[in-house]
Amino acid sequence: MYQTDETITGLLRDWARGDAPAGDRLFTIVYDELRAIARRQRRRWRGDDTLDTTALAHEVYLRLRGSEAFTPRDRAHFFAVAARATRQILSNYARRQHATKRGAGETPLSLQEFDMLAPAWSSMEWSSIDRLWDLEVALRQLEAINPRACQVVECRYFGGLSIPATAAALDISEATVKRDWALAQAWLFRVLREHGPDAL
Amino acid sequence: MPSESARRNANVDWERLSFLFEATMSLPPTHRRAHLDALRTDEPMLWRELVELVDVADDAGAFFADMSHEIITPVFDAALASVSGDPDGATPAAVQPLTRVRHYEVHECLGAGGMGVVYRGWDTRLARDVALKFVSPDRLIDPSSKQRLLHEAQAASSLSDAHVCAIYSIEDLADGGVCVIMHYCAGGTLRDRLRNGPLEVAEAIRVAAQVAAGLASAHSGGIVHRDIKPANIGFDANGNARILDFGIAARMGTHDAPRGSSLAGSLPYIAPEQLLGADPDERADVWALGVTLHEMLVGRRPFEEQLNVSLAHQIRSAPPAPLVREDGVRVPHALAELVQRLLQKQPSDRPNNGDAVLALLNALEATPAAVPSTSTEAPTSNTPPRSALTRKAPRFFARRGTGVALLFAGAFTMVAAFAWSERQRAAQTDQPADSPLEVARTGAPLPTLAVLPFSVEGSGELEFLRNGLVDLLTSAFDATGLVRGIDPNAVIGSASVPVGVRPDSAAASLVAAQLGASRFVVGNVVGAGTSVTIRATLFRASGEESGRASLVLNNLDELTAAVDRLVYGLIASELRAPGDTVAGLAARTTSSAPALRAYLDGERELRDARPAAALVHFQRAVALDSMFGIAWYRLARAAKWSDVDSLNVMATQRAFALVASLPFRMQDIVRGYHALQFGSQRDAERILERVTRDYPTDVDAWMLLGETRFHQNPYFGRPTDDATAAFRRVMALDPRNREVNVYLMDLAARANRLGELDTLFRMYFSPNSAGEQPGIRQTYIALHARRFDVPDQSVAPAERIQDAAAARIALQRVHGALPDLRAARAYAQILASPLNESAIRVEGLLALATLDLVNGQREAAWSSWGEAASLDAQSTLRHRALLALAPTDLPPLPQLDSLVRQLKAASFVATTGSHDLSAVERDNLRQYLIGVLSARLRDDAGVENARRAIARAVGNSRLAAPLDAALRGHQGLVAGRYEDAVQAFASSVVDVPVGVRRRYPALEQHADRLAHADALRALQRSSDAARWYASLLEGPALTALPYRAAARARLDAVSAGVLR
Known part of the structure; x- marks a missing residue:
């Protein structure tokens, strides 16, 4: 899985320095690990309360850390990556569910297939999947407007990180985290409401 | 931590907004408003954002908390339970090609071919370029695929023609795959070349002849290619054409052809007999060559998917598109005939094989080359050109009479002529030609x-x-x-x-x-x-x-x-386009260069009034970048213009979902467009008026505003002509916009501004407008001709409307004049033909019924109704009810009674497609029809019942409140309580998108408008009454036909009163 002389800390620091491929490799590793551990945990916990995604990220961290020396900064960055991976798992699932339900994906279909689509506004239910999917779409729009705010949402919401932990993970001040989090929530909520079931 | 590069233009200053937001939210709720008012600066956009966000802030927190608890964790569970394979979106490990195969070096990838990926290679022994097609092992799992591949090699290697791509050898690879080494075509494929437009006529003939030669050689060797198309025609270093990819070739007369392969090949190039199940022979190759040759000459294929008619159907039964080139060069008659022969539906009518085609092509070369003709006929001076069709035009001008009309017409033609010559100039010496x-x-x-x-x-x-x-x-x-x-x-x-x-x-x-x-x-x-x-x-x-x-x-x-x-x-x-259009904004909202390119290609096609071609480009753009909001919006517009309504609906919703990521101006435009399609028309107009106020040079906004008014004004008692100002703005700002011409022509025709109509007609129709919106061209030529009383014979046969699609459009655009009604009957008959599908037939039959009834031919009307009822009972019932309300022909009371009874017993089911009413709304409509008929029957209890049924749905239906008011109005009118009636009618206008009104013509509310006008007249409010009578003379003519005579008569009476 790893290239011969790569370490997690190495990848983290390369990524922090702007090496995008390192970031991708890091993400893939964390993503795979997250899924593997979660599945294992789930089998163990059948019948218990649902999974705590933060606890999950911690376990991934412990496993991947091995004997490497993580600085607090590395740790914080790591959890930001885990938060993103969590979001990714959710959005992939939501997208697939959404696609099978509506019969359409993100990519446009042929003209004939379009003819068979029912208009979305006539759908009766706004299930969890739909909500999650709409959140994902809204998040991507937010990402385009201000990537940092999107990362704050990821860390706080999907990663369950505290305000100080988020600040450490993203190398910004706690005040900035608070501001971004507050505004992002309002912004996202507005987008969601405009396109929700009671909208036009 | 590095953030991903934010390539989109941040149209909201996030930092400032966040500070202001925080400051505002730190105050207690009661103090926030005052604080916001104090903040109101000269940045209205930012302020508006802030206000909206503060408004929702409190709810947002709770929403997310709930969501986390109820949704995120449970879904995460489910997500992990379901996932078993690779995560979506993770790129599969890229297949690393070998760098060397035997003594061949592997270089760059050329593309994906029939069964594998093709690379350029270098033969180190013979020191020449080669092409290497890699077929991966998982494609060769079963023996039949390897068999097929060997077929290809054998077929091609048995031919040693200069115009066939030679196969040198086949090598087995260590991983189980196979590599086919072939002649390298340095000049790319014909498909690549066609991306830049059609070929020169002489060049097209040359290429076709070479392909025919290659085919001749294959056919005489007993081999049929079966997949001739531009992607399979390559050019070698000398520019000579070579046929590629004999992957599905079959040796005729043997039984080792690949099984189940009679329908192999690419659909646009498949011969008609193959679609009917026949096995393809040499003549199928001849057909495909015909399609290719057509494409080389015109840049488009002879058969393209069109509304309601599939490609397969077109290939089987429709004539090929005419050979008209955009650059004005005429295709020589002999060549056009040859193409026609190649595209004969019956294989026996075509040349037999490659040799025969080659002989015909060689015979052609002997004839003199095509003489290019000039494509424009318009003079470059500022005087409006004289129309070839309107020898009588000057007389009409004189006949018009009032000096005001002439002056107006003259002023318009000046503007039009200016725009016309602008367009000429724009077409020649552009914006710097390389912008x-x-x-x-x-x-x-x-x-x-x-x-x-x-x-x-x-x-x-x-x-x-x-x-x-x-x-x-x-x-x-x-x-x-x-x-x-x-x-x-x-x-x-x-x-x-x-x-x-x-x-x-x-x-x-x-x-x-x-x-x-x-x-x-x-x-x-x-x-x-x-x-x-x-x-x-x-x-x-x-x-x-x-x-x-x-x-x-x-x-x-x-x-x-x-x-x-x-x-x-x-x-x-x-990237600024004339009039400050959408294209300039697009550049800043996508980070995908190919998506932007595809989008610009689409805009180009839209400008030149080719919405079907634009559609393809926009679809590619959104496929490359699904968050490209502007591209989704333009896709919706192109789809609307091409009458692919379901696509319009879907793309509008996508664009609307992405509205938050758009620049502010686009947000309002998209919101306005969305409202136009799905919501309140009043809202749409309001939004668009706001945009045009803030951005007076925004072409798109003016266009939409014009459209809103054009379609909806009559229903709100306003003149359609109000739309003209907006459309003229569009034309002034963007002389190249052709879509607006269509509207201006319609308006000019309605208002009888014949000089203007003539000028616009000349501007719109260039002799080489191929591939335009189906039927529109013929519609206007036909209407234009009739308007000047030109006898039918002078309209060229090719221009006469013959197919259902064109007839439908023409029918929608019919005006009230007598020659138009004759034409309308012809169109309706085309639609009613038993060859069409039932929905179209019903449309035609109901139109015929209307026409017959208006002409007093009850028997004929009943017969049409009878036939329509057997196909679609409900639409027929609605239609009969509607016409029973018209003043034209008062059916006897027993008939009205029976109608009411039938309506009471019926229940309206959903119709297919978009723009439908909800179940509640459909029921409201039914009750409304019962109510109005009851009013006619003087059955007040009946009206009351209907009202009660409708009123229950208020708040749950767009129709309930207005229809209830309408019934109240009718009650008032019947009882002579005119004040009450007028008051009721004032809030009776149904506010729904135009698509819904078309589907349910009762929602055009003719009876209500007439009654409203009558009530106003009774109160001596003549000018108001006149307004509403006049509105009945506008809008789609066919549905209003039964009301027009009465409306006109009463309008005249009222106007006479005004003048006195």
């Missing part, structure tokens, strides 16, 4: 751009940026796909002195000229402390400045993102 939009428009080669070394001041460690920015910026420019960057090494090598931001233009221009660049970039870098400021300017080779950008970096980690922003800042100025 990106022009390039996208014409498909010309990309302009070249050189980035010169930057000057650097400040710390020594920034010195690397001197040449470093040349590298970075050049590749970023290349990535936009809009310019071609000059090799940085060439630049650095030649430019000896770094030029600063303000170059000595002579020196800089000289450098650019030496490099052969049509544009160049110069700039400087200044370091102060840890921050770095980069400034750059874009110049044309002439020295004229074309764009400027600058930015400040806080640290060099941001350099990559900075480079992208710089490039977009510099190039954005070049």
Whole structure:
């Protein structure tokens, strides 16, 4: 899985320095690990309360850390990556569910297939999947407007990180985290409401 | 932590907004409003954002808390439970091609072919280029696929024709796959060449002849290719054509052809007999060659998917599209005949094989070359051209009478003529011919751009940026796909002195000229402390400045993102289109260069009134970047224009879902468009008026505003002509916009502004407008001709309307004049033909019923109704009810009674497609019809019952409140309580999108409007009454037909009263 002389800390620091491929490799590793551990945990916990995604990220961290020396900064960055991976798992699932339900994906279909689509506004239910999917779409729009705010949402919401932990993970001040989090929530909520079931 | 480069323009200043937001939210709720009012500055956009966000802030927190608990965790559970394979979106490990196969070196990838990926290779022994087709092992799992591959090799290798792509050998690979080594076609494929438009006529003949020669050789060897198409025709280094990919060839007369392969091949090129199940033989190849030849000559295929008619059906039964070229060059008659022979539906009517085709083509070359004709007939002077169809035009002008009308017409023609000659000029000497939009428009080669070394001041460690920015910026420019960057090494090598931001233009221009660049970039870098400021300017080779950008970096980690922003800042100025349109904004909202390119291609097609072609480009754009909101919106517009309504609906919703990511102006436009399709028309108009106030040069907004008024005004008692001003604005701002011509023509026809109609007609129809919206061309020619009483024979047979699609459009656009009604009958009969599908037949039959009833032919009407009822009982019932309400023909009371009874017993089911009413709304409609008929029957209890049924749905239905009011109005009118009636009618207008009204013509509320006018007249409010009577004379004529005579008569009576 790893290239011969790569370490997690190495990848983290390369990524922090702007090496995008390192970031991708890091993400893939964390993503795979997250899924593997979660599945294992789930089998163990059948019948218990649902999974705590933060606890999950911690376990991934412990496993991947091995004997490497993580600085607090590395740790914080790591959890930001885990938060993103969590979001990714959710959005992939939501997208697939959404696609099978509506019969359409993100990519446009042929003209004939379009003819068979029912208009979305006539759908009766706004299930969890739909909500999650709409959140994902809204998040991507937010990402385009201000990537940092999107990362704050990821860390706080999907990663369950505290305000100080988020600040450490993203190398910004706690005040900035608070501001971004507050505004992002309002912004996202507005987008969601405009396109929700009671909208036009 | 590095953030991903934010390439989209941040249209909201997030930082400021967040501070203001925090400050506002820190106050107790009661104090916030005052604080916001105090903040109201000259930045209305920002302020509006702030207000909206503060409004929802409190609810937002709770919403997310709930969501986390109820949704995130449970879904995460489910997500993990379901996932078993690779995560979506993870790129599969890229297949690493070998770098060497035997004695062949493997070089760059050329593309994907029939069964594998093709690379360029080098034969180290024979020292020549080859093509290597790699077929991966998982394609060869079963023996039949390997068998097929060997077929290909055997088939091709048995032919040694100069026009067949030779196969040299087949090598087995270690991983179980196979590599086919073939002749390398250095000149690419015909498909690549056709991307830039059609070929010259002579060249097309040459290529076709070579392909025919290759086919001749194959056919005489007993081999049928079965997949002839541009992608399978390659060009070697000498420019000679070679047939590729005999992957599905079959040796005739043997039984080892691949099984189940009679329908192999590509659908657009498949011969009709194959679609009917026959096995393809040489004549199928001949057909495919015919399609290809057509495509080479015109740039489009002879059969394209159209509304309601599939491609397969077209191939089987429709005649091929005419051979009309965009550049005005006429295809020689003999050649056109030849193509026609190749495209005969019956194989026996075609030339038998490649040899026969070759002989015919060679015979052609003997004839003189095609003489190109000029494509424009309009004079370049400012006087409006005389119409060839209207010899009587001057008489009409004289007949018009009042000086005001003439003056008005004259003023209009001046504007029109100006726009016309603008268009001519625009078509010739453009916007600099190599501006990106022009390039996208014409498909010309990309302009070249050189980035010169930057000057650097400040710390020594920034010195690397001197040449470093040349590298970075050049590749970023290349990535936009809009310019071609000059090799940085060439630049650095030649430019000896770094030029600063303000170059000595002579020196800089000289450098650019030496490099052969049509544009160049110069700039400087200044370091102060840890921050770095980069400034750059874009110049044309002439020295004229074309764009400027600058930015400040806080640290060099941001350099990559900075480079992208710089490039977009510099190039954005070049993307401004006339009238400040959407295209300029598009550049800043996508980060995918190919998506932007596809989008610009689409805009180009839209401009030239080819919405079907535009559709394809926009679809590609959104496929490449699904968040490309503007592209989704334009896709919706193109779909609407092409009458693919379901696609319009879907794309509108996508665009609307992405509205938050759009620039502010686009947000309002998309909201307005969305409201237009799905919501309140009043809202739509309001939003669009706001946009045009804030951005008076926004072409799109004016267009939409015009459309809103055009479609909806009659229902609100306003003249349709109000739309004209908006449309004229569009034409003034963007002389190349042809969509607006259609509307202006319609308006001119309605208002009888014949001179204007004539001028617009000339502007719209160039002799070479191929591939336009189906039927529209014929519609206007037909209507135009009839308007001037030109007898049918003078309308060319090709122009007469014959197919259902065109007839439908024509029917929608019929006006009230007598010749139009005759034409309408003809159109309706076409639709009613038993050959069409039932929905279309019903439409035609009901139209015939209307026409018959208006002419007093009850028997005929009943017969049409009877037939329609057998196909669609409900629509017929609604239609009969509707006509029973009309003043034209008062059916006897027992009939009305029976209608009421039938309505009571019925229940309206949903119709297919978009723009339907909800179940509740349909029931409201039914009750409304019962109510109005009851009013006619003087059955007040009946009306009351209907009202009660409807009123229950108020709040749950768009129709309930207005329809209830309408019934109240009718009650008032019948009882003589005119004040009450007028008051009720004032709130009786149903506010639904035009698509819904078309589906349920009762919602056009003719009876209500007439009653409203009558009530007003009874109250002596003549001008108001006149307004409402007049509104009945506008809008779709066919549905209003039964009301028009009465409306006109009463309007005249009222107007006479006014004048007195």
